[in-house]
Amino acid sequence: MFISETNIRVRYGETDQMGYVYYGNYALYYEVGRVEALRKLGMSYFELEEFGVMMPVVKMECNYVKAAKYDDLLTVKVIIDKMPGIRFHFYYEISNASGVLINKGETTLVFIDMKTNKVCKCPQVLEKKMEPFFTNG
Amino acid sequence: MFISETNIRVRYGETDQMGYVYYGNYALYYEVGRVEALRKLGMSYFELEEFGVMMPVVKMECNYVKAAKYDDLLTVKVIIDKMPGIRFHFYYEISNASGVLINKGETTLVFIDMKTNKVCKCPQVLEKKMEPFFTNG
Amino acid sequence: MFISETNIRVRYGETDQMGYVYYGNYALYYEVGRVEALRKLGMSYFELEEFGVMMPVVKMECNYVKAAKYDDLLTVKVIIDKMPGIRFHFYYEISNASGVLINKGETTLVFIDMKTNKVCKCPQVLEKKMEPFFTNG
Amino acid sequence: MFISETNIRVRYGETDQMGYVYYGNYALYYEVGRVEALRKLGMSYFELEEFGVMMPVVKMECNYVKAAKYDDLLTVKVIIDKMPGIRFHFYYEISNASGVLINKGETTLVFIDMKTNKVCKCPQVLEKKMEPFFTNG
Numbered sequence: 001m002f003i004s005e006t007n008i009r010v011r012y013g014e015t016d017q018m019g020y021v022y023y024g025n026y027a028l029y030y031e032v033g034r035v036e037a038l039r040k041l042g043m044s045y046f047e048l049e050e051f052g053v054m055m056p057v058v059k060m061e062c063n064y065v066k067a068a069k070y071d072d073l074l075t076v077k078v079i080i081d082k083m084p085g086i087r088f089h090f091y092y093e094i095s096n097a098s099g100v101l102i103n104k105g106e107t108t109l110v111f112i113d114m115k116t117n118k119v120c121k122c123p124q125v126l127e128k129k130m131e132p133f134f135t136n137g
Numbered sequence: 138m139f140i141s142e143t144n145i146r147v148r149y150g151e152t153d154q155m156g157y158v159y160y161g162n163y164a165l166y167y168e169v170g171r172v173e174a175l176r177k178l179g180m181s182y183f184e185l186e187e188f189g190v191m192m193p194v195v196k197m198e199c200n201y202v203k204a205a206k207y208d209d210l211l212t213v214k215v216i217i218d219k220m221p222g223i224r225f226h227f228y229y230e231i232s233n234a235s236g237v238l239i240n241k242g243e244t245t246l247v248f249i250d251m252k253t254n255k256v257c258k259c260p261q262v263l264e265k266k267m268e269p270f271f272t273n274g
Numbered sequence: 275m276f277i278s279e280t281n282i283r284v285r286y287g288e289t290d291q292m293g294y295v296y297y298g299n300y301a302l303y304y305e306v307g308r309v310e311a312l313r314k315l316g317m318s319y320f321e322l323e324e325f326g327v328m329m330p331v332v333k334m335e336c337n338y339v340k341a342a343k344y345d346d347l348l349t350v351k352v353i354i355d356k357m358p359g360i361r362f363h364f365y366y367e368i369s370n371a372s373g374v375l376i377n378k379g380e381t382t383l384v385f386i387d388m389k390t391n392k393v394c395k396c397p398q399v400l401e402k403k404m405e406p407f408f409t410n411g
Numbered sequence: 412m413f414i415s416e417t418n419i420r421v422r423y424g425e426t427d428q429m430g431y432v433y434y435g436n437y438a439l440y441y442e443v444g445r446v447e448a449l450r451k452l453g454m455s456y457f458e459l460e461e462f463g464v465m466m467p468v469v470k471m472e473c474n475y476v477k478a479a480k481y482d483d484l485l486t487v488k489v490i491i492d493k494m495p496g497i498r499f500h501f502y503y504e505i506s507n508a509s510g511v512l513i514n515k516g517e518t519t520l521v522f523i524d525m526k527t528n529k530v531c532k533c534p535q536v537l538e539k540k541m542e543p544f545f546t547n548g
Contacts, residue, residue, distance in 0.1 A: 012446070012456070013296045013439045017289040017344055023194040023285050024168070027161025028424045035423070035482075045423070046482040057160040060199045067193070070291055071446075071457040149309070149319070150302045150435050152428040154481055159424045165287050172286070172345075182286070183345040207428055208309075208320040297468040298438025305435070330478070331434040336471045 002080040003036035004093055004135040010072045020067035027060065030092050033076030034107070037090070042129040052114045053123050055088065059108040066102050083134045084122040086110060097112045139217040139270040141174035147209045157204035163240055164197065167229050170213030171244070174227070179266040190260050191253045192225065196245040203239050210234045220271045221259040223247060276354040277408040278311035283344045288338065289336040300377055301334065304366050307350030308381070311364070316403040326388045327397050333382040342374050349369045357408045360384060390409035413491040413544040415448035421483045431478035437514055438471065441503050444487030445518070448501070453540040463525045464534050466499065470519040477513050484508045494545045495528040497521060 008029055016022040035045045048055065068074060079091040087108050094103040113120040145166055153159040172182045185192065205211060216228040226247050231240040250257040282303055290296040309319045322329065342348060353365040364407050368377040387394040419440055427433040446456045459466065479485060490502040498519050520538040524531040 009192045009443075011439055012290055012442055013298050015291040016286055017291065017293040018191055018193060019291040020193070022164075023197065024161055024164025024286045027159075027164065028422055031161070031423055032420075044482060054155060056157070056201065056204070058201050060160065060197075060201075062191065064195050066196075070185060071455060148302055148307075149305055149427055149432045154426040154428060154430040156428040159426050165285055168286055169283075181345060208318060231463055292467060293467055296438075297471065298442070301433075301435025314452060328429055330431070330475065332475050334434065334471075334473045334475075338467065338469050338471075341467070357543065397535070406487055 004040050004078045006033050006036040006076045008032055008074045015070045026062050029076055033078040034090050037078040043126050044048055054112050054114055055109040057107050057109050062105040066100055068102045141177050141215045143170050143173040143213045145211045147207055152207045163199050166213055170215040171227050174215040180263050191249050192246040193253055194244050194246050199242040203237055205239045278314045278352045280307050280310040280350045282348045284342055284344055289344045300336050303350055307352040308364050311352040317400050328386050328388055331381050331383050336379040340374055342376045361384040415451050415489045417444050417447040417487045419485045421479055421481055426481045437473050440487055444489040447500050448489040454537050465523050465525055468518050468520050468521040473516040477511055479513045
């Protein structure tokens with residue numbers, strides 16, 4: 001299991017006229033959390049694309065628990081609970097500075113070989129970075 | 138059952154460097170489809186808020202089937218399969234101009250009384266507009 | 275001179291907690307107006323990129339005259355007052371359904387040859403579409 | 412004179428299919444820089460609105476010098492060169508991690524009394540925070 005936490009400050013442009021973060025913007029927060037999780041694993045998503053592999057999202061689920069407000073300092077907790085195969089699952093828990101849970105969600109991404117534009121397995125270079133967190137004993 | 142279809146042209150600013158629509162922007166497309174469905178029912182979401190009721194999203198699910206591209210003319214099909222109670226479900230199917238299914242999803246919204254900031258039932262004014270589509274015989 | 279008008283409905287996700295359209299979103303409206311202006315000239319921006327030329331913005335100026343609100347049906351008037359050379363100027367006037375001027379702006383774009391990544395002249399194919407609107411007598 | 416610098420990491424959702432930051436997203440970066448400048452002065456924009464004063468943008472100018480790319484760590488330098496009266500000017504210089512200037516711009520904001528919805532002078536509470544940086548001798 002690998003857990004990563006990243007802080008995000010809510011921007012004015014991310015709120016809507018309800019005075020809360022617009023529901024579509026959580027996808028951006030998930031992205032930031034996910035990318036910083038990969039960076040902590042030792043591989044930036046930028047490098048992955050340079051390497052010829054991209055990771056489009058094929059499924060997202062968002063649960064809006066409480067409203068996030070302008071200028072809130074959110075914590076995006078990202079949980080990777082198993083090694084990726086062809087698919088890569090991420091779980092997200094977003095809470096505000098008072099520790100109140102704001103949002104829970106998950107995404108499934110796939111690896112795409114940018115040369116063939118076909119689904120491929122998790123690149124070895126990423127696999128190696130992740131293994132230490134997922135091997136027992 | 139009530140079905141509504143709305144066209145949306147993909148904007149350049151909605152794509153990302155993969156050359157496809159950014160996965161977070163489908164929430165905007167769902168919103169447009171949902172709002173136009175309500176308008177066709179005879180009630181704009183704008184009026185609903187004027188009336189003192191807002192409808193935040195509490196759950197969203199998105200399935201990314203194929204990539205949508207810049208300048209694609211998408212059709213957002215919105216399906217309401219039952220009368221809303223405290224919750225209001227919408228189903229979405231987005232396809233491109235060739236009829237290829239791009240995205241499937243659903244959202245659950247709740248009605249909030251803006252005076253008390255508490256969950257409330259579907260306002261009668263909206264209920265009356267919807268009944269003709271959901272009563273049999 | 276070439277003038278084009280396009281309608282845009284303000285989305286909820288484009289407002290901010292002031293209850294108005296977020297100031298950064300006018301760039302999206304300019305884009306939609308500009309792209310539809312080109313389409314009316316007989317050439318989509320999509321085709322232009324297929325053709326190997328892209329048009330990044332090098333300068334933008336926005337004047338926020340009145341607030342645009344959620345669900346407003348805006349008219350984006352785009353004015354091209356001279357043939358493009360290396361640079362391509364667009365003027366914008368956005369008004370709401372009551373005819374009230376909301377926003378005035380302008381952008382300067384350049385043509386980039388996507389093979390060399392260098393600035394180039396306006397492609398002949400576009401020049402030919404535009405000439406009828408800019409020649410006298 | 413007051414100068415503030417803030418770092419922003421470019422998000423994937425902020426790029427477009429050219430592979431660069433979409434031109435409309437710089438307004439968000441200006442906002443983040445401006446808000447952090449105010450925070451360093453000792454007053455968050457959030458507090459200002461709580462206090463009953465909002466600051467809509469009435470004019471923006473953006474100069475796109477070089478492209479910013481995905482995952483770039485940008486520095487937004489904000490320069491306030493004089494005390495605000497009814498208007499509040501901000502200058503921006505955005506550069507990437509190699510120190511290359513990416514974007515230059517400026518915005519003019521006004522103070523609005525949220526009770527009357529009319530333009531007002533800079534609130535004393537903010538004026539006091541700013542004075543030490545603008546008085547000589």
